[in-house]
Amino acid sequence: MHGKILRWDPGAIDKLPSCLRIVIQSIVETMEDIEREMKPRGRSSSVQDTVEEIKIMGRAYAEISKWARAGHVPTFDDYIELGLDSSGIRCFAMYSFISMEDCEENQTNAWFKSKPKMLRALSVIFRLTNDIAGFEEEMRRGEVVNGVNCYVKQHNVTKELAVREIKKMIRDNYKIMMEEFLTIKSVPRPILVRCFNIVRLVNLYYEEGDNFTNPNGKLKDLITSLFFHPLPL
Template sequence: MHQLPEYMKIIYGALLDVYGEIEIDMAFKGKLYRLDYAKDVMKILVRNFFNEAKWCDKKYVPTIEEYLSVALLTSGHLTLAATSFVGMGDVVTEESFEWVLSNPKIVKASAIIGRLMNDIAGHKQKRGHVASAVECYLNQHNVSEEDAVKLLGEQVEDAWKDTNEEFIKPAAVPMPLLERVLNLTRVGDLLYKEDDCYTNSHLMKHHVASLLTDPVLP
């Protein structure tokens, strides 16, 4: 940690604290192997964040294919899906982690939905980020913004079809694991369907209130 700039020490220290707590819990339960998978997917996320940072620094606009090879990983869906398995109990096995790290169709579809909906909703906000999917598509194919958004929206629709297909055919893993990935996809749909509600978090105020302060009681 001493090699990092001050602002990164805070983040990295907090992350190590989280993994330290996981280590204690998993060691007690005899499932310490799960921590290694959680760390592996975090490394994948950070390495690809670094790729995006280099693009941003050089003002490089990749092709849409090159962009998605990185941006689907920086969406965090693979990292969050795998990390969510850590505390799920005996329904999760080592094979479950191998499955999710293979980036199966439902996980990739989840990342496509989250990333493209995010980019479509938020690409006009000037935040000094790497070019969005919309900008990459425009730059590569020289189409109108309206056409780019329409075509990327069709990819989102196809990803939903892939997600539904995974629940129709015999599952490679137990249903609770598929449901974890589906719920992650639902969060992306909620956050980005109407606006970029992740960046403009005040737009989620009524959802938070309905969940925590005004819940529907049984």
């Protein structure tokens, strides 16, 4: 799968299993549609940067899947770098910047490519919060490559202690997010607000369990209320 993503070759999609074909076809067609819309507006480089981030995410998933198939539990230090890429946060952020025509594209893209601490902190928050929320279910499915499990192995501690230490990391990265939000001057404020809003989604997804993976409870109700039963204006 990740090879098809890395080549960004629509012609190779037909060779994939049907379940993967739907995913890759949707990704490619969506990005092509966005590029057609953005190119006349002079914002096509943001689209290409988003595609590159999708490739990075695909590569990370491929490496993690190799560990999973082998039943290999890497150290937390080895896991976290790939885990940040597989979180998809950089991809999500770049995707959200594409249509922000009130922000200068080259300036935004240069900041993004500098790998700012704000985006790394956001990736850490999402990745580790997801790992804590999904730990029990992933272990039941035999998916051993999880941040909590990797921390347990590397430091030879209990799950409870691992979760406590990982939550400290999450809190530290919230502090980094806040500091960066208040001090960064190199990009327009709306870009920083967009990043800050992404972290609010993390709270929504994982405030009560893993609503991202299992959206049929609170998350479904919120989406329904927003799109099907909105408050009258």
